[in-house]
Amino acid sequence: MEVGLNHYLFVGAVMFVTGVICMASKRNGIGVLMGVELVLNGANVNFVAFARYTALGLDGHVIAMFVIVLAAAEAAVALAIALNFYNNHLTIDVDRGDELRG
Amino acid sequence: MSLSPTFLLTAIIFTPALGALFLAFFNKKAVEPMRMTALVFTVVTFMLTLFLLNDFSAAEPGIQPVQEDGTRGVSHVWIESWNINYQLGYDGISVPLVLLTSFICMLAMLASWSIEKQVKGYLILYLLLETGMLGVFLALDFFLFYVFWEVMLLPMYFLIGIWGGPRKEYAAIKFFLYTLAGSILMLIAMLMFYFGSSNLPGGSSFDILALTQIGQGNVAGITFDRTVQITAFILLFIGFAIKVPTFPFHTWLPDAHVEAPTPISMILAGVLLKMGGYGILRIAFPICPVGAQYAAYALVVIGAVSIIYGAFAALAQTDFKRLVAYSSVSHMGYVLLGIAVWKIGEDSAAVGRDYWLMGMNGAMFQMLAHGVSSAGMFFMVGVIYDRVHHRDLNQFGGLAGLMPVYTGLAAGIFFAGLGLPGLCGFIGEVFVILSAWNYSPVLAIIAASGVILTAGYILWTIQRVYLGPEYKGPHAEAIVPMNYREMTVGAILLVFAIILGIYPESMFGIMRESMAYLVQSLDQGYQNYAAAVQSTSEAISGILK
Amino acid sequence: MPTESIGNELALLLGIAWLLPLAGFAVEIFGGFLWPRVSRTAAYIAVACIGIGFLCSFTALMKWGNATDWVVLKGTDSHHASAGEHGGEGHGDEGHGDEGHAEEAAHAEHAEGEESESGVHHDAVATTFSGTMYSLGTFGGLEVTLDWYIDSLTLLMFTMVTLIATCIHVFAIGYMSDELTEDHVDHEVHTADGGHFHRPGRFYKFFSYMSLFCFSMLGLVLAGNIFQVFVFWELVGICSYLLIGFYVERKSASTAANKAFIVNRVGDWGFIIGLMILWTYCGTFRFVGEESTDGHAAKPGLFEMVRGNDGQIDVNEEEDVVYLRDAHGHRLEDPETHEPKTIPYALLIVAGLGVFGGCIGKSAQFPLQTWLPDAMEGPTPVSALVHSATMVAAGVYLAGRFYPVFTPEVLLTIAYIGCITLFLAATIAVVATDIKRVLAYSTISQLGYMMLGIGLGGWAAGLFHLVTHAFFKSLMFLASGSVIVGCHHEQEMPRMGGLRRKMPITAYTMLIGVIAIAGLAIPGTVIAFSGYHSKDAIVATALAHTNLNPGHFLLFIVPLVTAGITAFYMFRLWFYTFAGEPRDQELYDHVHESPWVMTGPLLVLSVFAAGCAIGGEQGFLYSMLSHSEPAGVATGVEAAAVSLPGHDLIHDVHHEAGVMALFAAVSGAIIAYLLYGAHVLNPADIQRHFTGLYTFLVEKWRFDDLYDAMFVRPSRVVAGWCAATDRVVFDGILHGACRAAINISKWDRLFDEGIVDGLVNLVGNVVFGIGRSLRVVQTGRLRQYIMFIAVGVLTLFVLLFAFFPKY
Amino acid sequence: MSAEQIHSGLFALFAIIACGAAIAVVMSQNIVRMAFWLVMSLGATAGLFFLLDADFVGATQLLVYVGGTVVLLIFGVMLTASGPYIRIRMSPAEGVLAGGIGILFLAMVYSTVGAVNWENVSSAASPSGLGAGVSEGFNASSQGNTTRPLGLAFIGLRPDRDLGADIHSPLSTGYLLPFEIVSVHLLVVLIGAAYLARAKRRSDTVEE
Known part of the structure; x- marks a missing residue:
């Protein structure tokens, strides 16, 4: 079985959907962040796969690099937010933070 | 001492306004100084009008001052694009009225001491009102006239609406609506003239003198034709008749008078009503001689009906002030009657022009006399109202014993209103009536019967208010004799009523030439028109042959 | 003596007499504030003013007489001599009046000289004077002025008015003395708390009003044009109003004052209508023309316009118009069209009736007679001066003054009005019990006589009666005033009786007045009171008129009968009041004679009442009056409708009429004596028999x-x-x-x-x-949002697939 | 064993690890375990990158993600996961719902991906189809080194595109500007993160 683009895309899709599910179902704020990381990774897999198999070429790598870096930045800020949330609510359960309710 | 005419006229008009401005800087609690200041400004205005009388030349029939180049009045460009000028002037018709205005305003200001509420605002509005009234009598540009006319209206509305009696809002609105309706009719006529005069060398004009010349057919090439004249005259007449007021446009008057504070009633009766008569004499008749002649019979009928109707209505009143107000309707009927007794013959020349002239003079005199006597009557009502705070005729009585000086002055003033010889009311009424037979015997007889009714309601009033053993109404303890300020006002008015009554030539001398000129020019104007029609019809018949 | 200067001199004297009371009025009304209430100063000033006025008037009369060489008396002589041939045109021919200029006057005399032969020559001096005081207003060719006009009638009226007024002023000092107090109690006014009304006295006010009245009345007499007459007409009216309503606290007084003024105004309405017509057609109000500066274009006055120079009305029968003429008898023309100036005859009648309407009001003639009895609410001196002697007589005066403008139809109307009035008032007087009201009705009745006389063409007779009546009626009123004061303001005659014993002067002066008004005399002797002469003259005129116009016989019968009624009710009054036994003992006990200040004037007036007409038609008074008679009166008028008797006709029946009038008067007096003096018959019985009539009369004919x-x-x-x-x-x-x-x-x-x-x-x-x-939806839950996103994407996807076709 | 087979085998291994670990992250209720499974998943992804000849990206993935980000997460876990909060359970209904939606979502994504004929795209965009320049200038599998081209791309040079290209065609642009922006962004994020994490604590001390 020749491993082709579609296989990588499937892996990316699984990671993406898993990340979304993770974000949607985890009550733990850190868990939500993890879901985000998974989503980003799923996308990254796709970028790199496209770089390999299509004319996207080096651009896919570059974008993947950006995504990784931004994910790191996001993680840092999100953690800071999570810590603040924790300080304010004394919990990390995101369901408790419903101040934005309409 | 002679002042530049422009300066003098402007000073006369705007001195009160200046006073109003000056008063604006006073602390509103400084009531007494403000009153004195306002009084000083009215006195100064009166003095200035005396200067005007000094500059006035009774022998000159037309508008004065006559400039070196022969133009009349003073004129300065105001709104150039519409050919509107700041044009002022005076003649024998306006000078007595200007004198009357400043005189009554001065006395009414003396009577304003009884106003306790918001004195500052009152005085400012009062002085603005005076500016408006003087402006109306001195303006020679129709637009300017109209502006002053409206300037007068608003302060009056507030003076009635704020300082009035219990139904002041109703009265003020009624006054405002009526007068505004009149103003609008006047505005329409004004625009008719303006656009009808577009063939003038200088373009359309609001200049009353120029319009007069056109209306009397003295300008080659431009005329206001019959339809225009009649329409414009009727519009103007209704506008002014509301102000006079004549039957059936008079119902604002009793309400306005009853609700207005005393000094405002004095001005309303003493000056404002005269503006209607003045407008008829200055604008409606001169510009529309054809329309005037067309409507003369109606005018005389309205005058006669006003006399009788007003007197009857007065007879039925139980409110003292309302009675006096209706007497104004009755007395102003003579004005209209006297103005309109213009009888023409087959050749369209006036028949018995001297009688018409007499009627005109009588009407003018009646305006002045009524200015003095009605102001006095309202003042007298006000004096007692200030004390007992009611005006029910059936609840007075016995004032002769309690307030002897007041009763004496009041009786004198009321007799002046009754038309007693030797007092001012007599001359105007009798001269007008004497001139009326020439026009219409039946109407003259009807108008003359007013003397009976007038005697009836005035004497009955005197009996109910002043005579009798004792005062029957409330606040009997408040009845104290007049103070010196009130006595001064009453005595001055009575003295002038007597002077006018025994020496009417004092006023006739001022107005004689102007009146004669007016009558002559109207007569000539109508003949011009008739001649034009004649020649046109001959030309047409010539063509047909 | 130059005539112009005499004219001015007379005007000056009369002007002083006229204006002094005005000055007095001003001083008194303002002085009232300064003087104490108990001060009589006002009265002294008023008396001084009117007294000086009387002196001036009398001086003027004398001067006039001297200046005219007493042409009046001579004229009377000539009249007397030639009465049979032509009735006194010697003095009648200038009654139209003429100018102040001697030349002008002489000119006029010559111009009209063709008709009179004897009277002209000694009339070279002018006897009438006129002039202008000042202009009220000029309108083109029209001018309204204040003029003066002086002839013998004016002078006589001045003298009469000032004399009577002086007497009455003096009397009033006594009569009004109860006003000299700070606290006057008016017993006729009840206050709400049941007491009587208290007020300060108004002595000064009374006299100031009286002075004002004198001024107005004299102005009325002096007036030189009809407009001016109207002016003072109104002024006397207002003075009358003020004086009637002097007791302002009394409702009845103020109502009576109103009534008087308003009723008068009804008459004035007619007056104004007359003025309008004359003004419109004649263009002037002057009685006589004014001289113009250039001397020949004189503007004629009303009298000349209507009557020309011959006393005749120039009627165009076809068009029923009257040509207006100038003083020389020429028809006036319109300066532009040269059409003759005319006035429709009917309008001339209306004008005359209109002016007479004013007279009806002022003189309380039928149908405007109702105000005068009520006017008795005023103080008695007022009744004496204003409402009997002077003001009410002004109507008669005007009718006489304006006689030339009246057409025969108007005169007939005047006569009938007078006739109705005199009868009507006399009948009411018979049943009146208030002493002043009896006198008031008698006044109305006598004024009716005067009107009758003038209307019948007896110009001088009417005015003659005016003067005599003024004296005796003012006398009687003052006497009644004296009675009222004596009886402490009791006016009802049934409560009096026998007063002559307590107040003899009053009683006998009153008797003189009663005899005078009744017209009693001893025939054939000179003993005849003034009333006899004047009433006799009127009755004679009436008889002559009836002879000429038998259809109008009532105009003779009624006054004759009424002469009897007059005598009856006047004697009834006297007997009721002064004779017999006192009917109210309590009242009688307090009665006292009045002080000298009141009885003095009574005595003076009684002399005049008895003797002013001495000599009858040959006497001074009648001569003076008839000197001012308008042209044409003396000769009478022959017309199809109504003829007016001339002097000769009247003279013919004079004796006959005198006897008849005397007979009537004596019978009236005797009946009165029988009923009230001797009590032969009981008046109450008669009253019961005629209850209906009695009530009708008591209610004043229910007017x-x-x-x-x-x-x-x-x-x-x-x-x-x-x-x-x-x-x-x-x-x-x-x-x-x-x-x-x-x-x-x-x-x-x-x-x-x-x-x-x-x-x-x-x-x-x-x-x-x-x-x-x-x-x-906005739950704020992070996880749900993510779920929504997922579901949303899914939904979009499904929709995309479901609705969009695949390519 | 051909390179193809090795590739396939390695792919299968890494793919299974990556997907399985990702699913395990979702399934796990323990935050610490979740962190562990995440590390596994990210590490397997790095392996996939290596398989795709993206050696630099893979290295970065290992260094930054596995080494940096996940350590950061673990710090967060340790700071917050005190006592009861290590396990925060979700309700089973939620789990079922999430699973259903996840499956639907996956179906949607994959059906979309599968609907595209990548063969055409790959062939059109294959190194041969892309043009001579690509095959000449950049061939990762042959050169096995993407570090230099990436570095050049970040400083604005694109030798893989521009070398051998038509002289008149416009020069390709590199990623200098995005790189700089991202650099600054990182700096800002670091400062912001430090501030956020620090400010609250200070306010707490103030409150205390």
């Missing part, structure tokens, strides 16, 4: 009720209608319009608020509602 129903109430109703019209119709229209405008704006508001705003609000509400309903 008051009639007028109330005919005029007063209807005018109130009309007044109510007018006021209601204003309220309902005019204000209704206005209110309706306003309401309509308000309604329209309400609809506009509804439209704005309901539809325009509604749409806008609807959009807003919908959006808001949607937002509100969507709010529940």
Whole structure:
């Protein structure tokens, strides 16, 4: 079985959907962040796969690099937010933070 | 001492306004100084009008001052694009009225001491009102006239609406609506003239003198034709008749008078009503001689009906002030009657022009006399109202014993209103009536019967208010004799009523030439028109042959 | 002596006499504030003013006489001599008046000289003077002025008025003395708390009013044009008003004052109509023409215009118009068209009737007689001066003065009015019990006589009676005033009786007055009181008139009968009051004779009442009067409709008439004596027999009720209608319009608020509602949001596949 | 064993690890375990990158993600996961719902991906189809080194595109500007993160 683009895309899709599910179902704020990381990774897999198999070429790598870096930045800020949330609510359960309710 | 005419006229008009401005800087609690200041400004205005009388030349029939180049009045460009000028002037018709205005305003200001509420605002509005009234009598540009006319209206509305009696809002609105309706009719006529005069060398004009010349057919090439004249005259007449007021446009008057504070009633009766008569004499008749002649019979009928109707209505009143107000309707009927007794013959020349002239003079005199006597009557009502705070005729009585000086002055003033010889009311009424037979015997007889009714309601009033053993109404303890300020006002008015009554030539001398000129020019104007029609019809018949 | 200067001199004297009371009025009315209430200063000033006025008037009379060489008396002589041939044109020919200039006057005399032969030569001196005081107003060719006009009538009236007024002023000092107090109690006025009304005395006010009245009355007499007469006419009216209403606290007094003035105004309405007609057609108010500066274009006066120079009216029978003429008898022309100036004959009648209407009001003639009895509410001196001697006689004076303008039809009307009045008033006087009211009705009746005399062509007779009546009636009123004071303001005769013993001077001076008015005399001797002469003259005129016009016989019968009635009720009054036994002992006990200040004037007046007409038609008074007689009166008028008797005709029947009048008077007096003096018959019985008639008379022929129903109430109703019209119709229209405008704006508001705003609000509400309903979705839960995103993407995807075709 | 087979085998291994670990992250209720499974998943992804000849990206993935980000997460876990909060359970209904949606979502994504004929795209965009320049200038599998081209690309040079290209065609642009922006962004994020994490604590001390 020749491993082709579609296989990588499937892996990316699984990671993406898993990340979304993770974000949607985890009550733990850190868990939500993890879901985000998974989503980003799923996308990254796709970028790199496209770089390999299509004319996207080096651009896919570059974008993947950006995504990784931004994910790191996001993680840092999100953690800071999570810590603040924790300080304010004394919990990390995101369901408790419903101040934005309409 | 002679002042530049422009300066003098402007000073006369705007001195009160200046006073109003000056008063604006006073602390509103400084009531007494403000009153004195306002009084000083009215006195100064009166003095200035005396200067005007000094500059006035009774022998000159037309508008004065006559400039070196022969133009009349003073004129300065105001709104150039519409050919509107700041044009002022005076003649024998306006000078007595200007004198009357400043005189009554001065006395009414003396009577304003009884106003306790918001004195500052009152005085400012009062002085603005005076500016408006003087402006109306001195303006020679129709637009300017109209502006002053409206300037007068608003302060009056507030003076009635704020300082009035219990139904002041109703009265003020009624006054405002009526007068505004009149103003609008006047505005329409004004625009008719303006656009009808577009063939003038200088373009359309609001200049009353120029319009007069056109209306009397003295300008080659431009005329206001019959339809225009009649329409414009009727519009103007209704506008002014509301102000006079004549039957059936008079119902604002009793309400306005009853609700207005005393000094405002004095001005309303003493000056404002005269503006209607003045407008008829200055604008409606001169510009529309054809329309005037067309409507003369109606005018005389309205005058006669006003006399009788007003007197009857007065007879039925139980409110003292309302009675006096209706007497104004009755007395102003003579004005209209006297103005309109213009009888023409087959050749369209006036028949018995001297009688018409007499009627005109009588009407003018009646305006002045009524200015003095009605102001006095309202003042007298006000004096007692200030004390007992009611005006029910059936609840007075016995004032002769309690307030002897007041009763004496009041009786004198009321007799002046009754038309007693030797007092001012007599001359105007009798001269007008004497001139009326020439026009219409039946109407003259009807108008003359007013003397009976007038005697009836005035004497009955005197009996109910002043005579009798004792005062029957409330606040009997408040009845104290007049103070010196009130006595001064009453005595001055009575003295002038007597002077006018025994020496009417004092006023006739001022107005004689102007009146004669007016009558002559109207007569000539109508003949011009008739001649034009004649020649046109001959030309047409010539063509047909 | 130059005539011009004498004219001015007379004018000056009379002017002083005229204006002094005005000055007095001013001083008194203002002085009232300064002087204490108990001060008599005002009275002294008033008496001084009128007294000096009398002296001036008398001096003027004398000067006039001297200046005219007493042509009057000579003229009377000549008249007397030639009475049989032509009736005294010697003095009648200049009654139209002429100018102040001697030349002008002489010119006029020559111009009219063709008719009179004997009277002209000694009349070279002018006897009438006129001039202008000042102009009230000039309108083109028309001018209204204040003029003066002096002839013997003016002078006589001046003297008479000032004399009587002086006497009455003096009397009033006594009569009004109860006003000299700070606290006057008016017993006729009850206050609410049941007591009598207290007020400060008004002594000064009374005299100031009296002075004002004198001024007005003298101005009326002096007036040189009809307009000026009207002016003073009104002024005497207002003085009368003030004096009638002197007791202002009394409702009855103020009502009577109002009534007097308003009724007079009704007459004045007619007066104004007359003025309008004359003014419109003649263009002048002057009695006689004025001299113009260039001397020949004199503007004629009313008298000349209507009567020309011969006393005849120049009628164009075809067109029924009267040509207006100048003093020389030439017809006036319009300066432009050269049409002759005319006045329709009918309008001339109307004008005459109109002016006479004024006289009716002022002289209380039928049908305007009702005010005079009520006017007795005023103090008695007022009644004496104003309401008997002078003001009410002014109507007669004017009728006489304006005689030339009256056409025969108007004269006949005057005669009938006078005739009705004299009978009507006399009948009421018979049943009146108030002493002053009897006198008031007697006044009306006597004024009717005067009117009758003038209307019948007895010009001089009427005015003769005016003067004599003024004296005896003022005497009687003052006497009654004395009685009233003596009886402490009791006026009802049934409570009096026998007073002559307590107040003899009053009683006998009153008797003189009664005899005078009754017209008693001893025939064939000179003993005849003034009333006899004057009434005799009127009756004689009436008889002559009836002889000429048998159809109008009532004009003779009625006055003759009434002469008897007059004597009856006057003697009834005297007997009731002074004779017999006192009917009210308590009242009688307190009666006292009046002080000298009151009885003095009574004595003076009684002398004049008895003797002023001495000599009858040859006497001074009659001669003076008839000297001013208008042209044409003396000769009489022959006309188809009504002829007027000339002097000769009257003279023919004079003796006959005198006897008849005397007989009537004596019978009246005897009946009165029988009823009230000797008590042969009981008046009460007669009264019971004629209850209906009695009540009718007591109620004054029910005129008051009639007028109330005919005029007063209807005018109130009309007044109510007018006021209601204003309220309902005019204000209704206005209110309706306003309401309509308000309604329209309400609809506009509804439209704005309901539809325009509604749409806008609807959009807003919908959006808001949607937002509100969507709010529940905004749970604030992070996880749900992510779920929504996922579901949303899924849904979009499904929709995309479901609705968009695949390519 | 051909390179193809090795590739396939390695792919299968890494793919299974990556997907399985990712699913395990979702399934796990323990935050610490979740962190562990995440590390596994990210590490397997790095392996996939290596398989795709993206050696630099893979290295970065290992260094930054596995080494940096996940350590950061673990710090967060340790700071917050005190006592009861290590396990925060979700309700089973939620789990079922999430699973259903996840499956649907996956179906949607994969059906979309599968609907595209990548063969055409790959062939059109294959190194041969892309043009001579690509095959000449950049061939990762042959060169096995993407570090230099990436570095050049970040400083604005694109030798893989521009070398051998038509002289008149416009020069390709590199990623200098995005790189700089991202650099600054990182700096800002670091400062912001430090501030956020620090400010609250200070306010707490103030409150205390």
